[in-house]
Amino acid sequence: xxxxxxxxxxxxxxxxxxxxxxxxxxxxxxxxxxxxxxxxxxxxxxxxxxxxxxxxxxxxxxxxxxxxxxxxxxxxxxxxxxxxxxxxxxxxxxxxxxxxxxxxxxxxxxxxxxxxxxxxxxxxxxxxxxxxxxxxxxxxxxxxxxxxxxxxxxxxxxxxxxxxxxxxxxxxxxxxxxxxxxxxxxxxxxxxxxxxxxxxxxxxxxxxxxxxxxxxxxxxxxxxxxxxxxxxxxxxxxxxxxxxxxxxxxxxxxxxxxxxxxxxxxxxxxxxxxxxxxxxxxxxxxxxxxxxxxxxxxxxxxxxxxxxxxxxxxxxxxxxxxxxxxxxxxxxxxxxxxxxxxxxxxxxxxxxxxxxxxxxxxxxxxxxxxxxxxxxxxxxxxxxxxxxxxxxxxxxxxxxxxxxxxxxxxxxxxxxxxxxxxxxxxxx
Numbered sequence: 001x002x003x004x005x006x007x008x009x010x011x012x013x014x015x016x017x018x019x020x021x022x023x024x025x026x027x028x029x030x031x032x033x034x035x036x037x038x039x040x041x042x043x044x045x046x047x048x049x050x051x052x053x054x055x056x057x058x059x060x061x062x063x064x065x066x067x068x069x070x071x072x073x074x075x076x077x078x079x080x081x082x083x084x085x086x087x088x089x090x091x092x093x094x095x096x097x098x099x100x101x102x103x104x105x106x107x108x109x110x111x112x113x114x115x116x117x118x119x120x121x122x123x124x125x126x127x128x129x130x131x132x133x134x135x136x137x138x139x140x141x142x143x144x145x146x147x148x149x150x151x152x153x154x155x156x157x158x159x160x161x162x163x164x165x166x167x168x169x170x171x172x173x174x175x176x177x178x179x180x181x182x183x184x185x186x187x188x189x190x191x192x193x194x195x196x197x198x199x200x201x202x203x204x205x206x207x208x209x210x211x212x213x214x215x216x217x218x219x220x221x222x223x224x225x226x227x228x229x230x231x232x233x234x235x236x237x238x239x240x241x242x243x244x245x246x247x248x249x250x251x252x253x254x255x256x257x258x259x260x261x262x263x264x265x266x267x268x269x270x271x272x273x274x275x276x277x278x279x280x281x282x283x284x285x286x287x288x289x290x291x292x293x294x295x296x297x298x299x300x301x302x303x304x305x306x307x308x309x310x311x312x313x314x315x316x317x318x319x320x321x322x323x324x325x326x327x328x329x330x331x332x333x334x335x336x337x338x339x340x341x342x343x344x345x346x347x348x349x350x351x352x353x354x355x356x357x358x359x360x361x362x363x364x365x366x367x368x369x370x371x372x373x374x375x376x377x378x379x380x381x382x383x384x385x386x387x388x389x390x391x392x393x394x395x396x397x398x399x400x401x402x403x404x405x406x407x408x409x410x411x412x413x414x415x416x417x418x419x420x421x422x423x424x425x426x427x428x
Contacts, residue, residue, distance in 0.1 A: 057104065057106070058104065059104060059105065059133065059136075060102050060103065060104060060211075061083060061087065061100045061101065061102070061103050061104070061105070061108060061133075062083065062087055062101050062102070062137060062211075063083055063084065063085055063086075063087045063101070063137065064083065064137025064138060065082075065083045065087075065133065065135065065136060065137045066080060066081065066082045066083070066133075066134040066135040067080070067081055067083070067089075067100075067105065067108065067131050067132065067133055067134060068080050068081075068131070068132045068133075068134050069081055069089065069091060069108075069109075069112055069129070069130075069131050070129070070130050070131075070132070071112075071116070071124065071128060071129050072128045072129075072130075073128075074122065076092070077091050077092050077093060077116070079091065080134055083100055083101075083137075086099070087099065087100050087101035088100060089108065089112065091112065091115075091116070093116055093122075094115050094116060095115070095118075096115075098111050098112065098115060105131040105132065105133060106131070108131045109129045109130055109131040110126075110129070112129050112131070113126070113128065113129040116129075138154050139154060139155040139211040139212075140152050140153070140154070140155065140211065140212065141153050141155045141159075141164065141209055141210075141211070141212070141213045141214075141215065142213070142214040142215070143164070143168060143214075143215050143217065144214060144215070144216045144217070145215075145216045145217035145218050145219065146217075146218060146219050146221075147171055147172075147177045147217040147218060147219025147220075148168055148171060148217045148219075149168075151168075153167060155209055155210075155211055155213075158208075159208075159209045160197075160201070160206045160207060160208050160209060161179070161192060161194070161197045161205070161206050161207050161209065161215075162197060162198060162201050162206050163209075164209060164215065165194075165197075165198060171194070171217065171219075172219070173219065173220055174194045174195045174198055175194075175195040176219065176220045177194050177195075177217055177218065177219050177220075178191070178194075178217075178218040179191070179192040179193075179194045179197075179215060179216070179217055179218075180192070180215070180216045180218070181207060181209075181213055181214070181215050181216075182213070182214045182216070183210055183212050183213045183214065184212065185210060185211075185212060186210065186213075190207055192205055192207055193205040194217075220239065220240065221240040222237045222238060222239060222240055223237075223238060223239075223240050223242075223300065223301070223302035223303070223304075224236065224237060224238075224302060224303050225237075225238055225247055225300060225304055225305075225306060226303070226304070226305040226306070227251070227305075227306050227307075227308070228305065228306075228307050228308075229260060229307045229308040229309050229310065230258070230259050230260030230261075230308045230309070230310055230311070231251070231253050231258075231260055231306075231308045232251045232252070232253065236250075236251055238250060238251075238300070240302075242300060243297045243298060243299055243300060244267075244285070244290055244297060244298040244299070244300050244306075245290050245291070245297045245298075247300060248287070248290065248291060253287070253291070253308075254291065255287070255288050255291045255292065255330065255331060255332045256330060256332070257328065257330055258311065258328070258330065258331065259310065259311055259328050260308035260309065260310065260311055261308065261309045261310065261311045261312065261313070261331075262286070262287035262288045262291070262308065262311075262331050263286050263287070263288050263331055264284070264309055265284070265285045265286070265287045265306065265307060265308050265309070266282055266283065266284055266285065266306075266307045266309075267282075267283045267284075267285050267298070267304060267305070267306055267307075268280040268281070268282055268283075268304065268305040268306075268307065269281050269283070269301055269304050269305075270301075270303055270304075273301040273302045273303055273304075274302065274303075276303050280305070285298060285306075287308070288331050288332055292332060311328050311329075311331070312392065313328060313329040313331065313392045314326055314327060314328050314329065314392060314393070315327055315329060315335075315340075315390050315391070315392065315393065315394040315395070315396065316394070316395045316396070317340060317344065317395075317396045317398075318395065318396070318397045318398075319352070319396075319397045319398035319399055319400070320347050320351050320352035320353070320398045320399070320400055321340075321341075321344040321347055321352065321396075321398050322344050322345045322346045322347070323343060323344040323345050327340075327343065329390065329392060334389055335389065335390045336387050336388065336389050336390060337357065337359075337373060337375060337378075337386075337387050337388055337390065337396070338375075338378065338387050339390070340390060340396050341354075341375060347398065351400050351401055352398050352399075352400075352401070353398065353399045353400060353401045354374075354375040354376050354398065355374045355375065355376040355377070356372055356374065356399060357372065357373050357374075357375050357396065357397070357398050357399075358370060358371070358372050358396075358397040358399065359371045359372075359373065359388060359390075359394055359395070359396055359397075360394065360395040360397065361391060361393075361394050361395075362393055371388070373386050373387075373388055374386055375387075
């Protein structure tokens with residue numbers, strides 16, 4: 001029994017140093033102000049987190065990053081720190097927090113060493129403190145402009161303009177897109193030749209991106225043309241390079257059968273095109289000349305207004321003709337009776353008397369002139385005297401044939417005979 005007691009006493013004495021070194025006292029506090037958990041004594045336990053791959057020499061720390069601060073042979077102070085809103089680092093035995101925003105990991109490590117290297121803490125040699133990036137914050141680049149859809153993107157390492165454009169997607173007419181890169185950290189804004197950057201990744205135009213960059217993609221600009229009166233009324237958006245001729249083609253304005261008085265159009269222009277409340281200057285424009293003469297055109301400014309008045313060059317069609325009753329005379333050519341008959345589509349089957357078409361016209365001193373034309377003879381002979389020119393306010397009337405119906409005439413005769421027979425005795 002005595003030998004057993006001696007054995008257990010010796011074993012207990014040998015175990016006491018091991019139990020005393022198994023755990024160190026808890027650190028004084030973390031950067032977030034919450035009581036930290038106990039830290040294991042072994043330095044190998046502190047470095048179990050695998051830092052991410054990053055260019056530590058140039059990477060600048062900021063809010064959202066997490067770093068591993070390791071002080072060799074002082075694991076009680078070593079820990080992983082998340083940079084919160086103020087991006088500060090506060091470790092046990094420090095007098096004050098370190099503002100880590102904008103520092104590299106090497107700069108933060110030196111700042112921690114200097115902060116802890118005081119008589120009340122301990123003496124640290126250069127290189128004894130290391131800082132590793134554990135988790136990287138989301139680094140934003142901002143995309144704006146009318147050529148792309150605005151969004152924010154997470155900037156990856158070594159990204160240039162081409163990588164970001166590949167993520168954005170197709171950008172049409174890159175040769176006309178103006179790219180401006182701005183950043184408070186850059187000495188001055190950068191204008192990028194986007195077509196050159198996309199043409200070759202090694203081009204100097206393929207600028208390396210920085211965190212906080214704002215890329216403004218300004219695509220082909222447009223201008224507004226306001227149309228009132230006849231035609232495509234309302235605000236029309238056209239290419240900034242378009243002249244009046246090109247704008248009319250885009251808006252499908254044609255001189256053929258136009259209901260507007262094209263030769264009496266007006267263009268109103270603001271004295272300051274960017275200020276729609278500024279006074280306007282009126283200018284008369286012959287749109288027929290613009291549409292038909294290749295040598296005639298007119299420039300356009302933003303917020304110009306084009307007025308096309310309603311055409312008063314109209315004539316009326318009545319009688320045995322189809323189609324609209326009120327028609328507009330085209331301004332680019334003359335209109336003849338043959339055009340009227342052709343535009344009508346068809347005549348009333350068997351009822352139109354085309355050999356006696358009447359045209360009523362306002363003559364001198366307000367007197368009406370009545371003329372008759374045999375359109376049938378024009379179809380047979382082609383003589384121009386049977387195909388008169390139509391003037392504004394003319395009335396073209398195609399009468400009814402009014403043929404006699406022999407069958408109805410016979411039956412009507414028999415009916416009258418029987419009626420007289422009932423009143424006159426002796427008729428057979």
